[in-house]
Amino acid sequence: MIRAYEAEAVRAAEAPLLASTATDELMKQAAFAVATEVLRELRRLGARRSGSTVLLLVGGGNNGGDALYAGGYLARRGLQVVAALCTDRPHERALAAARSAGVHVREVLDDAGRPRREELAVLADRAGVWVDGLTGIGARGGLREPLAGVVAALEDRRAAMPDEPTVVAVDVPSGLGTDDGTVPGPVLRADVTVTMGAAKPGLLVRPAEALAGRVVVVDIGLGPHLGEPALSRLTAADVADLLPAPVATDHKYTRGVLGLVAGSTTYPGAAVLAAAGALRTGLGMVRYLGPDAVTRLVHERFPEVVVGSGRVQAWALGSGIDPADDARAEEVRDTLQRALDDGVPAVLDAGALSLAPDRLAPTTVLAPHAGELARLLSARGEDTDRADVEAAPLAFARRAAARTGAVVLLKGPTTVVAAPGGTVLSQADGTPWLATAGTGDVLAGILGALLAVRGEDLAAGRDPDGALTAELAAAAALVHGRAGARAAGGGPVTALQVADAVPGVVAALLADR
Numbered sequence: 001m002i003r004a005y006e007a008e009a010v011r012a013a014e015a016p017l018l019a020s021t022a023t024d025e026l027m028k029q030a031a032f033a034v035a036t037e038v039l040r041e042l043r044r045l046g047a048r049r050s051g052s053t054v055l056l057l058v059g060g061g062n063n064g065g066d067a068l069y070a071g072g073y074l075a076r077r078g079l080q081v082v083a084a085l086c087t088d089r090p091h092e093r094a095l096a097a098a099r100s101a102g103v104h105v106r107e108v109l110d111d112a113g114r115p116r117r118e119e120l121a122v123l124a125d126r127a128g129v130w131v132d133g134l135t136g137i138g139a140r141g142g143l144r145e146p147l148a149g150v151v152a153a154l155e156d157r158r159a160a161m162p163d164e165p166t167v168v169a170v171d172v173p174s175g176l177g178t179d180d181g182t183v184p185g186p187v188l189r190a191d192v193t194v195t196m197g198a199a200k201p202g203l204l205v206r207p208a209e210a211l212a213g214r215v216v217v218v219d220i221g222l223g224p225h226l227g228e229p230a231l232s233r234l235t236a237a238d239v240a241d242l243l244p245a246p247v248a249t250d251h252k253y254t255r256g257v258l259g260l261v262a263g264s265t266t267y268p269g270a271a272v273l274a275a276a277g278a279l280r281t282g283l284g285m286v287r288y289l290g291p292d293a294v295t296r297l298v299h300e301r302f303p304e305v306v307v308g309s310g311r312v313q314a315w316a317l318g319s320g321i322d323p324a325d326d327a328r329a330e331e332v333r334d335t336l337q338r339a340l341d342d343g344v345p346a347v348l349d350a351g352a353l354s355l356a357p358d359r360l361a362p363t364t365v366l367a368p369h370a371g372e373l374a375r376l377l378s379a380r381g382e383d384t385d386r387a388d389v390e391a392a393p394l395a396f397a398r399r400a401a402a403r404t405g406a407v408v409l410l411k412g413p414t415t416v417v418a419a420p421g422g423t424v425l426s427q428a429d430g431t432p433w434l435a436t437a438g439t440g441d442v443l444a445g446i447l448g449a450l451l452a453v454r455g456e457d458l459a460a461g462r463d464p465d466g467a468l469t470a471e472l473a474a475a476a477a478l479v480h481g482r483a484g485a486r487a488a489g490g491g492p493v494t495a496l497q498v499a500d501a502v503p504g505v506v507a508a509l510l511a512d513r
């Protein structure tokens with residue numbers, strides 16, 4: 001599990017260590033890790049960058065101190081290091097250490113405190129690696145001047161350079177929404193982010209995540225002082241632990257039965273895709289409820305699907321359903337109400353989202369994309385649209401979970417899952433090729449199967465804050481993403497191919513357990 005902590009929690013965890021260690025000890029550890037990563041990048045870049053300098057971008061806080069100490073280590077290794085001071089109050093001890101190690105220091109603000117763009121451009125052009133120590137977790141809101149101007153000038157310069165430099169961010173890319181994953185203003189996009197003590201939520205959710213590059217977490221001993229994470233990301237090992245493999249005494253009812261209300265005469269394929277997702281994930285049985293024509297199509301593909309109602313451990317409702325079809329809408333509403341009354345978990349996507357009652361259960365998963373989430377909240381009196389959600393998916397997933405009392409799985413290039421009890425997860429396991437019709441139906445099937453096989457652990461109030469439900473939703477996103485990547489193999493992929501790749505993914509996850 002990758003655990004991410006907000007700036008305040010990291011500060012609180014640092015406090016006892018700062019009190020008990022010598023001056024700048026933690027900062028030197030952090031700086032050493034940054035220097036190590038810079039050297040690794042230079043090695044990776046090889047001869048192309050030999051003789052090039054390292055440019056330190058130094059702000060007025062401890063983040064700039066990290067960069068200066070890192071520069072000192074690099075200068076002692078024989079590299080040409082230039083520190084561009086973007087503040088009139090640099091960290092004094094770190095600056096002295098950098099100077100005595102041979103770092104060249106340049107002031108890049110004029111007397112009025114504005115960035116000297118030409119001088120900055122010359123320094124930027126000469127450097128193969130930029131170390132971004134402008135601001136870290138101490139910054140609040142979008143970057144102010146002069147740092148906003150410094151970042152804008154550097155981004156302009158980078159765009160004009162034939163050979164882009166490698167940018168190594170100290171702790172977080174400067175300007176990024178550390179806690180909320182937003183991009184509130186100019187941000188210096190990084191290729192590598194060396195983050196201290198623990199990951200931060202903004203490094204694991206869009207849109208900020210896309211500007212952080214590869215994230216390296218440096219252990220500076222905060223572990224015992226950190227509490228509950230603000231956000232987590234499941235690894236393959238975590239997902240393997242969540243998947244119960246069948247045992248010899250299992251039969252189809254103990255393995256879990258999923259009830260599927262999906263597909264319509266307008267979108268019959270959605271039922272096939274959701275069934276495929278569920279069956280390929282592995283469960284005892286799928287029961288299908290739908291129109292005859294769709295049932296025939298499902299049966300042609302999957303004769304093992306059982307038609308008609310009966311006992312189930314979970315429901316998947318909504319894929320390919322037109323909420324304007326009154327009879328079908330009624331069926332979804334009735335089924336959902338019974339599930340809620342009986343404490344049976346359910347996943348709702350597509351057509352079922354607009355049919356959900358105001359309040360749901362923590363074992364109900366709503367699986368919207370950004371536009372659907374905006375409509376869901378708008379229907380509950382909030383004035384919001386797709387662009388708002390895409391700009392702050394973490395905040396909106398949380399808000400929707402709080403508002404509905406359900407787990408919310410917000411689909412996107414990174415999937416955000418929020419539970420009403422506060423658990424939040426994000427998964428980025430897929431491939432852009434997954435943005436194609438029908439893959440959402442497959443995801444609903446995968447998640448439906450996971451809810452069914454873990455149905456006993458979710459039944460009748462056993463997951464009161466939605467924490468396990470949220471983990472299963474995140475696990476479904478991982479399985480779906482990996483299946484997409486496996487099926488795509490770097491090229492286009494269709495939804496049914498994604499479903500067909502799921503058994504291989506599940507087998508690989510279980511084999512590594």
Ligand SMILES: NC(=O)C1=CN([C@@H]2O[C@H](COP(=O)(O)OP(=O)(O)OC[C@H]3O[C@@H](n4cnc5c(N)ncnc54)[C@H](OP(=O)(O)O)[C@@H]3O)[C@@H](O)[C@H]2O)[C@@H](O)CC1
Pocket residue numbers: 014018024026027030031059060061062063064066087134135136137138139140141142143144145147148170171172196
């Ligand atoms: N403590 C330690 O030993 C350790 C600390 N560590 C490191 O310290 C970092 C945190 O350092 P920090 O708390 O000094 O804050 P930091 O991120 O440098 O920013 C403060 C500077 O930014 C400025 N500023 C603020 N908002 C701004 C804005 N919107 N736009 C523009 N400027 C803005 C603010 O200016 P001011 O508001 O004072 O005018 C001030 O100059 C952390 O990320 C990690 O790298 C680790 O290595 C572990 C050991």
Ligand SMILES: [K+]
Pocket residue numbers: 063132133134135136169170171172173174
């Ligand atoms: K930074």
